[in-house]
Amino acid sequence: MTVYIHQDIAEPRGELLIFATCHGWPIRRGLVQFAPDFIDHWRIHYVESFHEAIDEILPLLPRIDILLAQIETAGDAPARLGRIRSLLRPDARVVLFPAIGYTPHWPQAFRDWNAGPAQPGKPWFVFGDRWVARRARRAQAGSEILSQYCALDMASEIDLDRLHDLWRIDAINKDRVCDIAITDIVEAEVRAGQAFFSPYHCSNRVVMRILDRMLAALGKQALLPGAFQTEDILKDFELPIHPSVIRHFGLTHVTPTHRYLTMGGGAVTFEAFYRAYIESFTVADLAAATSLMQAARFEEAQKLLAMAETRSGKSVGVHLGYAEIRTLTGCYDAAVNDAEAAIALDRTDARGYYWACHASFYKGDYLATINFGNACLVLARDETPHDILVWVADAQSRLGLPDLAIPAYRRALVKWPESPNAALGLAIALLRTGDQAEAQIWLSVVEHKSPQRLQLVSEFNEDDVALLKPFAATWPLASYVLGAKAIARGDILTAMSFLRTARHFYLSRHLVGMAEFCEAKMPCHAQPVLA
Amino acid sequence: MRPADAVYQELTELFRDLFMDDDLVLRPDMTADDIKNWDSINHINLLVAVESRFGIRISTMGVEKLKCVGDLADLITAGRV
Numbered sequence: 001m002t003v004y005i006h007q008d009i010a011e012p013r014g015e016l017l018i019f020a021t022c023h024g025w026p027i028r029r030g031l032v033q034f035a036p037d038f039i040d041h042w043r044i045h046y047v048e049s050f051h052e053a054i055d056e057i058l059p060l061l062p063r064i065d066i067l068l069a070q071i072e073t074a075g076d077a078p079a080r081l082g083r084i085r086s087l088l089r090p091d092a093r094v095v096l097f098p099a100i101g102y103t104p105h106w107p108q109a110f111r112d113w114n115a116g117p118a119q120p121g122k123p124w125f126v127f128g129d130r131w132v133a134r135r136a137r138r139a140q141a142g143s144e145i146l147s148q149y150c151a152l153d154m155a156s157e158i159d160l161d162r163l164h165d166l167w168r169i170d171a172i173n174k175d176r177v178c179d180i181a182i183t184d185i186v187e188a189e190v191r192a193g194q195a196f197f198s199p200y201h202c203s204n205r206v207v208m209r210i211l212d213r214m215l216a217a218l219g220k221q222a223l224l225p226g227a228f229q230t231e232d233i234l235k236d237f238e239l240p241i242h243p244s245v246i247r248h249f250g251l252t253h254v255t256p257t258h259r260y261l262t263m264g265g266g267a268v269t270f271e272a273f274y275r276a277y278i279e280s281f282t283v284a285d286l287a288a289a290t291s292l293m294q295a296a297r298f299e300e301a302q303k304l305l306a307m308a309e310t311r312s313g314k315s316v317g318v319h320l321g322y323a324e325i326r327t328l329t330g331c332y333d334a335a336v337n338d339a340e341a342a343i344a345l346d347r348t349d350a351r352g353y354y355w356a357c358h359a360s361f362y363k364g365d366y367l368a369t370i371n372f373g374n375a376c377l378v379l380a381r382d383e384t385p386h387d388i389l390v391w392v393a394d395a396q397s398r399l400g401l402p403d404l405a406i407p408a409y410r411r412a413l414v415k416w417p418e419s420p421n422a423a424l425g426l427a428i429a430l431l432r433t434g435d436q437a438e439a440q441i442w443l444s445v446v447e448h449k450s451p452q453r454l455q456l457v458s459e460f461n462e463d464d465v466a467l468l469k470p471f472a473a474t475w476p477l478a479s480y481v482l483g484a485k486a487i488a489r490g491d492i493l494t495a496m497s498f499l500r501t502a503r504h505f506y507l508s509r510h511l512v513g514m515a516e517f518c519e520a521k522m523p524c525h526a527q528p529v530l531a
Numbered sequence: 532m533r534p535a536d537a538v539y540q541e542l543t544e545l546f547r548d549l550f551m552d553d554d555l556v557l558r559p560d561m562t563a564d565d566i567k568n569w570d571s572i573n574h575i576n577l578l579v580a581v582e583s584r585f586g587i588r589i590s591t592m593g594v595e596k597l598k599c600v601g602d603l604a605d606l607i608t609a610g611r612v
Contacts, residue, residue, distance in 0.1 A: 072571070103572045107579075110551065110568050133551060159579060166578045166594065170571075173595045199572050 013041035015063050019049050019084065020070035022200065023100050026207040026233045027068065034227035035211075037220040054084065061087035067094045068214060071178060095214045098174035098182055100206065102196045104164045105241050105249065107154060108132070109199060124263040125277055127198065127239055131157070132274055136281040139307040146275055154244040180213045194253040197261075201234035237263045240270040282312040286321050293328055301325055316345045316352070323355035327362065335359035336368070350379035357391055366395035386416040394425050398463060402429040420446050424481060428464050436471075443477035447508065472498060476505035483514060492521050499529045538585075538604050545584055546600075549577055559601030581607065 016031065016038065018024045024046045031038045038044065047057050049070060067088060069081050085094060103109070112128020131152070135145045154160065168183060175181035189195035189206045196202045208227045215222060243256040259267035268276070285308040292301035305321045312318060319342035326335035339356035342349065353376035360368035373392035380388075393408035409426035412419055427442035465485060471478040479502035486495035496518045502511055515529035522528070543557045550568045563569040569577070578589055581603065587610030589597075597603060 099571060101571055103575050106572070107576065109572055111570065111572075112551075128551075130549070130551060134548075158576075159583060162582065163575060163579050166589070167575050169591050169594045170575055170578075173591075 014065035015043045015045065015060075016066040016068065017057070017060065017064045018044070018046040018068045019057075019081075020046070020068065020097075021049055021072075021099065022234060023070060023202075023207055024048060026204050026230075027211050029230065029233065030204075030208050030211045030223055030227050033230075034208075034224040035215060035220065036224065037215070058083075058087055062089060064088055064092055066218065067092060069094065069096050070099060071096055071174065072099050093218055095180065095217055096178040097180050097210060097214060098171065098178050099200075100182065100186065100202055100210065101200045102167065102186055102190055102202070103199045104160060104167050105196065105245055105251075106199055106239055107158045107160060107163055107245065108242075109239060124237070125280060126237065126263070129274065129277065132277060133281075136278050136311060139310040141313075142275070142278040142282075142311045145278055145311075146271065149274060150243065150271055152242070152244060154242050155248050160245065160248050180210070180217050182210050182213070185209045185213070197232070197235050198237065198239035201236065203235070204228070204230050204232050207234075235261065237261055240268075240273045243270065279312060282308040282315065282317060285311075286317045289321050290324065293325055296328075298325060298329055314341065316342045316349055319345065320349075320351050320355060323352070323359065327355060327359045330362075332359045332363035336363065336365075339372075348379060350376050350383070353379065354385065354388060357388055361391040361395060366399050369395035370399075386412045386419055386422065389415070390419065390421045390425055393422070393429070397425060397429045397432065400432075402432040405429045406433070424464075427481075428467055431467050431471075440475060440477065443475065443481060447477050447480050447510065472501055476502040479505075480511060480514075483518075487514065487518065492518050496522065496527070496529050500527065503529055535604065535608065538607050541584065542581075542600065542604060542607070545580055546577075549573060549580055557600050559599065559604065561600045562598060577603075585610065 018027050018031075020027060028044055028046045031042070031044050033039065045057075045060065045064075047054075049072075061084060067084070069084070071081070081096070088094065106127065108130045109127040110130055110133075112125055112133060129149075132145060132149055135148075136142070168187070171183040171186065172181075175183050186195065186202075186206060189203070189209070194203065195206050205228050208223055208230075211227075212222050238260040240258075240260045241251065241254055245251075246254055246256060257269060259269055260273060261267055262273070285304045289301040289304040289308070292298070292304065301321075302325060305318060305325065308315075308321065309318045319338045323335045323338035323342060326332070326338060336356055336359045339352050339354075339359060342352035343356065346352065353372045357369050357372035357376055360366075360372055370392055373388050373395070376388050377392070389408050389412035393405040393412065396402070396405035396408065406426060406429050409422050409429060412422040413426065416422070423442045423445040427439045427446065430436075430439035430442065465482060468478045468482055472482055473479075479498045483495045483498035483502060486492070486498060495514070499511065499515050499518065503515065512530065519528055519530065539557060543555065546557055546566070547553055547555045550566055550573065552567065555566065563574065578594065578597075581587070582589055585607045587607060589606060589610070593606050597606065
């Protein structure tokens with residue numbers, strides 16, 4: 001919890017605590033800069049009431065002379081503030097004031113906790129829109145949703161006048177349990193112009209009028225006029241208002257072509273805002289599909305990709321999603337096609353080259369692996385995944401170019417020293433150049449990786465095995481790696497043969513792990529490794 | 532089907548639609564604390580949606596008394612009589 005304190009240089013005359021939502025910010029500024037009775041000699045504390053844990057402010061309470069406390073709903077005032085009030089001195093003054101909000105301009109707004117992650121240059125969605133979200137989740141085409149939404153007459157969906165009436169009734173109910181009423185101020189300001197930027201964030205003018213009323217309740221002087229001309233603290237973004245709502249309420253401060261302030265300082269039209277909102281569902285679906293693929297839940301991932309495709313067409317993200325799922329399920333030709341389609345749409349996106357490189361490698365097209373991999377390395381720069389370096393190096397090694405491969409493996413090992421693939425690839429490339437001494441060092445590194453990991457990440461390759469085999473009888477680590485590779489291709493008998501050779505020289509924790517794995521699967525006539 | 536069950540069935544559909552949660556199962560004792568997105572914005576939207584769906588008019592006192600799903604169901608039942 002953060003307690004924001006303003007302390008004047010002079011000796012404090014009293015201490016005031018604001019316990020409120022975001023509205024506490026402009027209230028604090030109003031008191032510190034524009035309230036004649038508070039500008040000097042008062043310590044102003046502001047505690048954001050979003051936080052549930054109020055324990056940290058409890059020691060402060062016996063010192064407080066004035067508490068300005070905001071309630072959320074008419075019913076929560078006693079429960080929410082009871083503990084705080086009980087710790088105040090008997091002579092402390094308390095002013096309860098209601099939550100400040102106005103919702104009828106945004107009849108479909110809701111807190112969309114599922115909205116996709118913010119993308120560079122795109123609006124950030126604090127609020128979602130139910131009408132749009134329902135259709136986007138049903139995978140309707142995005143362009144269709146947008147055109148229907150723009151043409152919608154909101155009054156035909158929701159009784160907007162009744163929405164205002166019920167807002168008013170609810171607001172007056174909150175006023176009744178507070179020490180000051182604010183509904184008349186909010187209504188008057190909403191009629192006069194842009195009083196709210198989103199359902200809860202209002203202009204400083206609204207807050208200052210409310211603060212003035214609190215000061216009057218305390219018997220203090222009114223705010224200086226400058227308070228009403230301050231820059232709006234809570235204008236961090238504007239939630240677009242539907243054109244039909246603008247017409248219905250006869251709003252003059254916005255027009256259908258108004259450009260709304262977005263988080264981060266941009267400005268977009270209503271249509272652009274909701275186009276981006278619809279796209280955010282695709283971003284979220286693609287991110288979820290990637291997570292599902294990583295968990296090998298390919299069918300569910302495929303459904304999300306299909307939904308994203310219906311909504312957004314064959315976008316870069318959709319092509320990349322298909323490239324990923326097809327690579328991970330072994331459909332390498334199709335994966336390369338999808339990755340190339342993504343590249344065709346955006347040649348500056350390194351991800352297309354990444355998946356093209358990945359799929360080409362598994363497909364056995366090593367020239368393509370090197371070309372796509374190099375393009376990815378150029379575009380991704382410092383963000384280059386180390387596996388791209390390893391695929392490129394493996395491709396070079398397998399094309400008989402170990403002198404090119406060795407530096408690439410070394411770069412990969414600088415980025416990820418724990419990479420068993422890079423260490424194994426480097427060992428094999430060194431063997432190809434005849435450098436047996438260093439090859440043995442890197443095989444030793446591989447040996448220290450867990451066998452499970454090695455089986456998962458190392459790719460069985462007959463050339464590599466052929467290269468290592470001559471050393472199996474004399475290098476226990478070569479035997480170990482050959483054993484791991486045999487396990488990876490499911491050849492348990494061969495694996496056990498290599499592991500027995502390695503066992504003849506040494507016994508490590510990982511070798512025991514691999515041996516136990518094999519013995520559990522061993523045909524009964526096989527000779528055990530560990531006996 | 533008993534009238535109360537029918538009200539809860541319709542209310543469940545309405546809540547699921549309004550609060551964007553297809554798995555929501557209503558209980559009479561549920562309050563705004565139990566339902567994600569039942570905040571002050573959606574509270575007013577909920578009242579308008581209930582009025583429209585059930586063809587009732589919620590009084591000022593009804594709004595004030597409304598604390599949980601059971602209260603809402605009672606208001607609907609009373610409003611339909």
